[in-house]
Amino acid sequence: MCTTTETQKWQCTNDNCKWIGTNDEKASVQKDSITKEFVCPLCKNPEFYKVSQEEEFSGRKEYIIDHDPTGGQLTVIIDFDFKLSSGDKVLDLISEMVNFWTGAEDNIDDFEGDVVKAFLKNLTHLSLVLQKQFNYNVKGIVDLFKSQEGYAPMDGSAGIEITRISEMELDYYDDYSFKVKNLD
Numbered sequence: 114m115c116t117t118t119e120t121q122k123w124q125c126t127n128d129n130c131k132w133i134g135t136n137d138e139k140a141s142v143q144k145d146s147i148t149k150e151f152v153c154p155l156c157k158n159p160e161f162y163k164v165s166q167e168e169e170f171s172g173r174k175e176y177i178i179d180h181d182p183t184g185g186q187l188t189v190i191i192d193f194d195f196k197l198s199s200g201d202k203v204l205d206l207i208s209e210m211v212n213f214w215t216g217a218e219d220n221i222d223d224f225e226g227d228v229v230k231a232f233l234k235n236l237t238h239l240s241l242v243l244q245k246q247f248n249y250n251v252k253g254i255v256d257l258f259k260s261q262e263g264y265a266p267m268d269g270s271a272g273i274e275i276t277r278i279s280e281m282e283l284d285y286y287d288d289y290s291f292k293v294k295n296l297d
């Protein structure tokens with residue numbers, strides 16, 4: 114069941130960038146004819162800090178989720194330290210929203226136990242569907258989430274805010290890719 118692989122995350126040392134990801138998600142450049150070097154996929158900086166699991170889900174982070182086949186994209190800011198009135202952590206709320214839906218376990222497994230990615234996939238899929246259905250801008254989409262079953266508001270009042278959306282043609286089973294940056 115719970116096959117959580119502990120995947121080390123790295124943060125780009127460039128203070129103007131602060132990309133976060135795994136070794137697999139780093140870009141690589143050919144240094145000379147035989148040497149390859151890992152670099153940041155956003156700014157090409159070759160230096161990284163280790164990110165602890167605690168740091169990964171703390172502070173404010175901006176996630177940009179691309180729906181690769183269509184160019185659809187969602188930008189979401191999560192403030193993991195936001196104080197919810199219920200006393201729960203934002204990460205608990207995210208877990209609740211993922212587990213609300215049938216198939217949650219498979220969804221989480223698809224992201225090697227990363228419940229935030231599972232949530233962001235669901236959120237991106239639904240946001241892009243709503244965007245296509247109603248042809249709303251980001252404000253219209255955020256308004257729809259105030260009464261969306263299985264979701265907290267996405268206007269920042271629960272620590273999560275959709276800040277940008279762009280259009281696409283989509284299918285739920287397509288692949289998604291993720292970029293994270295630390296905002297603190």
Ligand SMILES: [Zn+2]
Nearest residue numbers: 125130153156
């Ligand atoms: Zn960088």
